Amino acid sequence: MRVRKLLRSLNLDFFSFLSLPRKLNLDMADFEQRYRALSRQFHPDYFYNAAPAERRASLEKSSYLNDAYRTLRHPISRVEYLLKLEGLAPQGPEQASKQVPAGLLEEVFALNEELDEVREQRSSGAAPDVWKGRLERARLPIEAKRAEHEAQLQELSARWDATGDRAVLESLRDRILERNYITNLLAGIERELNS
Amino acid sequence: MSKVVGIDLGTTNSLVAYVKNGVPIVIRDTDGDGLVPSVVSVSQDNTIHVGREAQRRLLTDAARTAYSVKRFMGKGREDVRHEAEHFPFRVGGDSGEVVRIGLGDREFTPPEISAFILRELKHRAEEHFAEQGEVDNEVDRAVITVPAYFNDAQRTATRDAGRIAGLEVLRIINEPTAASLAYGLDKKHSGVVAVYDLGGGTFDISILRVEDGVFQVLSTNGDTHLGGDDIDVLLMDRVLAGRVDRTPEAVQELRKAVIQAKLDLSERDETTLNGQPISRAEFEALIAPIVERTLGPCRQALTDAGLEPSQIDEVVLVGGSTRIPLVRRKVEELFGRRPHSELNPDEVVALGAAVQADILVTGNREMLLLDVTPLSLGIETMGGVVSKIILRNSTIPATGSEMFTTAVDNQTAVDIHVLQGERELVADNRSLYRFKLRGIPPMPAGLPRVQVQFQIDASGILSVTARELRTEIEQTIEVKPSYGLTDEEVERMLLESFEHAEADFAARQLIEARNEAESVIQATEKSLRSPEFASIDTTEISADERKKIESVLAGLKMVLKSTDRETIQKWTHALNDATQHLAEVMMNRSVSAALAGKNVDDV
Numbered sequence: 001m002r003v004r005k006l007l008r009s010l011n012l013d014f015f016s017f018l019s020l021p022r023k024l025n026l027d028m029a030d031f032e033q034r035y036r037a038l039s040r041q042f043h044p045d046y047f048y049n050a051a052p053a054e055r056r057a058s059l060e061k062s063s064y065l066n067d068a069y070r071t072l073r074h075p076i077s078r079v080e081y082l083l084k085l086e087g088l089a090p091q092g093p094e095q096a097s098k099q100v101p102a103g104l105l106e107e108v109f110a111l112n113e114e115l116d117e118v119r120e121q122r123s124s125g126a127a128p129d130v131w132k133g134r135l136e137r138a139r140l141p142i143e144a145k146r147a148e149h150e151a152q153l154q155e156l157s158a159r160w161d162a163t164g165d166r167a168v169l170e171s172l173r174d175r176i177l178e179r180n181y182i183t184n185l186l187a188g189i190e191r192e193l194n195s
Numbered sequence: 196m197s198k199v200v201g202i203d204l205g206t207t208n209s210l211v212a213y214v215k216n217g218v219p220i221v222i223r224d225t226d227g228d229g230l231v232p233s234v235v236s237v238s239q240d241n242t243i244h245v246g247r248e249a250q251r252r253l254l255t256d257a258a259r260t261a262y263s264v265k266r267f268m269g270k271g272r273e274d275v276r277h278e279a280e281h282f283p284f285r286v287g288g289d290s291g292e293v294v295r296i297g298l299g300d301r302e303f304t305p306p307e308i309s310a311f312i313l314r315e316l317k318h319r320a321e322e323h324f325a326e327q328g329e330v331d332n333e334v335d336r337a338v339i340t341v342p343a344y345f346n347d348a349q350r351t352a353t354r355d356a357g358r359i360a361g362l363e364v365l366r367i368i369n370e371p372t373a374a375s376l377a378y379g380l381d382k383k384h385s386g387v388v389a390v391y392d393l394g395g396g397t398f399d400i401s402i403l404r405v406e407d408g409v410f411q412v413l414s415t416n417g418d419t420h421l422g423g424d425d426i427d428v429l430l431m432d433r434v435l436a437g438r439v440d441r442t443p444e445a446v447q448e449l450r451k452a453v454i455q456a457k458l459d460l461s462e463r464d465e466t467t468l469n470g471q472p473i474s475r476a477e478f479e480a481l482i483a484p485i486v487e488r489t490l491g492p493c494r495q496a497l498t499d500a501g502l503e504p505s506q507i508d509e510v511v512l513v514g515g516s517t518r519i520p521l522v523r524r525k526v527e528e529l530f531g532r533r534p535h536s537e538l539n540p541d542e543v544v545a546l547g548a549a550v551q552a553d554i555l556v557t558g559n560r561e562m563l564l565l566d567v568t569p570l571s572l573g574i575e576t577m578g579g580v581v582s583k584i585i586l587r588n589s590t591i592p593a594t595g596s597e598m599f600t601t602a603v604d605n606q607t608a609v610d611i612h613v614l615q616g617e618r619e620l621v622a623d624n625r626s627l628y629r630f631k632l633r634g635i636p637p638m639p640a641g642l643p644r645v646q647v648q649f650q651i652d653a654s655g656i657l658s659v660t661a662r663e664l665r666t667e668i669e670q671t672i673e674v675k676p677s678y679g680l681t682d683e684e685v686e687r688m689l690l691e692s693f694e695h696a697e698a699d700f701a702a703r704q705l706i707e708a709r710n711e712a713e714s715v716i717q718a719t720e721k722s723l724r725s726p727e728f729a730s731i732d733t734t735e736i737s738a739d740e741r742k743k744i745e746s747v748l749a750g751l752k753m754v755l756k757s758t759d760r761e762t763i764q765k766w767t768h769a770l771n772d773a774t775q776h777l778a779e780v781m782m783n784r785s786v787s788a789a790l791a792g793k794n795v796d797d798v
Contacts, residue, residue, distance in 0.1 A: 033407075036411070036563075039563060045564070049558065060594075063650065066591070066593050
């Protein structure tokens with residue numbers, strides 16, 4: 001009986017599993033405390049002498065709990081998970097990285113021009129100081145954009161928590177896509193600097 | 196009720212501990228020594244020696260003596276090609292297979308060598324429980340510790356070693372986390388703890404948050420090939436440069452001297468090595484690069500935990516190599532606080548293992564250990580690239596799944612290659628398993644949806660299950676470890692070990708019996724040859740008695756070479772009895788000679 005109940009609850013989503021509302025701003029101390037309490041409930045350590053089915057359930061439940069913890073602990077993966085739950089998951093990674101988000105066209109265009117010129121400078125033997133300085137400067141507007149995004153994400157998250165409005169989720173999805181794109185751009189600059 | 200223990204299976208030394216009335220204690224020998232050197236030696240007659248005796252044999256029979264075998268656990272022949280030459284014993288095996296260690300004419304896998312050590316610890320614990328008057332003193336279950344940075348193959352090899360030694364391995368736990376459990380016992384503190392563990396062969400750093408009795412590992416990092424052994428090699432290279440005698444025994448003699456010098460320099464500013472003075476400053480300059488290599492993993496662990504050094508509340512030192520003052524200084528510098536070392540750094544891991552063993556069997560919920568997997572788990576995808584399924588530092592138990600399909604119509608099997616590591620390319624990661632997913636129902640290409648579920652259990656060990664989602668058919672998975680033993684091999688070794696354990700025990704008893712017989716023979720012959728004996732007249736020792744002694748002596752010499760221990764012992768006792776009166780007479784003579792102011796030799 002107990003086993004069947006344990007297994008059934010695995011169908012719960014991560015928020016429900018931790019008895020949390022589908023909200024993006026979490027009280028982290030409370031979140032951690034819930035995680036510890038549930039760990040004490042399910043961990044295989046405490047089922048060593050139990051029946052095999054119960055042991056199996058304990059393993060599955062604590063794995064699921066750890067999954068939930070990992071996903072909800074970080075603000076970005078929390079947003080991504082919520083979007084998936086609400087059927088708004090961003091499309092596959094290929095699309096996310098190939099298509100330049102509309103809000104970033106200007107920055108991406110400028111950056112690509114800079115990168116081309118830096119590569120030209122490098123192949124004609126320019127001193128590292130020269131092209132490195134250029135790359136560092138090219139990074140600044142992208143980083144500014146990222147900071148802007150962080151603020152927007154926070155603001156949108158607060159709005160979702162207050163209203164539960166699906167339109168807010170759509171904006172959040174766009175921000176996440178842009179954010180992933182920005183992350184890739186910054187990684188590209190980093191690679192160029194270190195190559 | 197049979198007993199359960201915690202075991203620290205170390206590169207250099209191993210220990211066994213258990214919890215008595217809520218307190219973990221290390222089990223010691225009669226000399227109060229808790230350490231069993233992780234050394235195994237096979238003598239000419241195939242007797243297995245473990246621990247101190249095996250360590251002594253390094254100096255007399257180095258080629259038949261294995262040490263630091265932990266470095267070879269879960270490794271393939273190719274992995275160890277470069278360091279094999281540092282060891283006096285044979286390190287071999289077939290290409291692409293598990294390492295084999297050759298001692299004399301016998302060959303062993305690293306788990307088998309480790310099993311000898313585990314069996315010695317098991318035996319030590321059982322003797323201890325028998326002395327305590329326990330009705331059932333059998334030790335059949337254990338928690339065994341491994342470096343946090345051990346991969347799946349190394350953990351599995353450790354578990355196999357336990358099974359070969361006749362132990363049910365309840366759990367494999369990480370050494371630094373075990374240490375934190377031992378430290379966390381006395382007081383209910385909360386905060387963030389960094390455990391820096393530099394042992395004989397491995398280095399680990401783990402960062403934990405302790406709260407409400409939950410020991411939650413936030414991140415871990417390390418190097419499974421970095422430790423006191425490397426310091427010894429550096430020192431030896433320095434001394435060996437000008438030496439000619441490089442026989443294995445001479446090298447081991449030197450290794451012993453080097454280890455002593457290393458220990459001295461933790462206490463004093465100067466010592467001598469190979470007749471030359473060496474100062475602590477020189478020593479520190481020599482080993483600085485090794486200590487430096489531990490700091491990178493520390494910084495990475497901090498980054499992974501999302502913490503600054505200043506956010507660490509406590510630093511704990513584990514492992515014998517943390518006695519080195521330079522190590523302590525560097526750790527203090529990095530974390531900006533003085534590290535703890537109240538508990539013996541050699542013993543703290545075994546104590547923690549005992550605590551975990553106790554939690555498992557009693558179900559005591561006061562404390563809970565939540566550990567992480569040190570390395571990302573992935574599978575090979577197109578173009579030799581790894582697709583990660585479970586990321587490193589994920590709390591265990593953890594699961595991950597991946598969907599597979601077929602490339603051609605009616606394909607019924609798919610090859611899957613599981614790897615562990617952080618790199619992009621397959622070639623740069625550790626190959627764990629290759630297996631074939633079979634039994635996929637024949638369907639047009641791309642239609643089957645096979646979900647493969649990867650499960651890392653609380654010991655950090657992987658298992659795999661698969662299911663075709665359209666038909667709900669469970670797949671059979673044949674898992675062949677890339678560098679490990681199959682279940683059948685472990686079973687066979689377990690059976691062999693029982694046979695050998697008895698054979699080994701019998702061989703040891705026989706040797707002991709012969710040794711005793713030889714010493715009685717020698718003592719008797721010495722008396723019979725002594726000038727004193729000639730002067731004893733027949734009133735004190737009758738002619739019959741003389742004859743009796745001589746015939747029993749001849750009898751014992753005859754049976755000495757036999758393999759019948761009981762006969763040897765019987766004749767030994769007979770000779771002891773026959774010479775008892777003679778010994779008394781001789782004793783009286785020497786006493787009266789001494790009273791007369793003469794030396795016995797002058798009589």
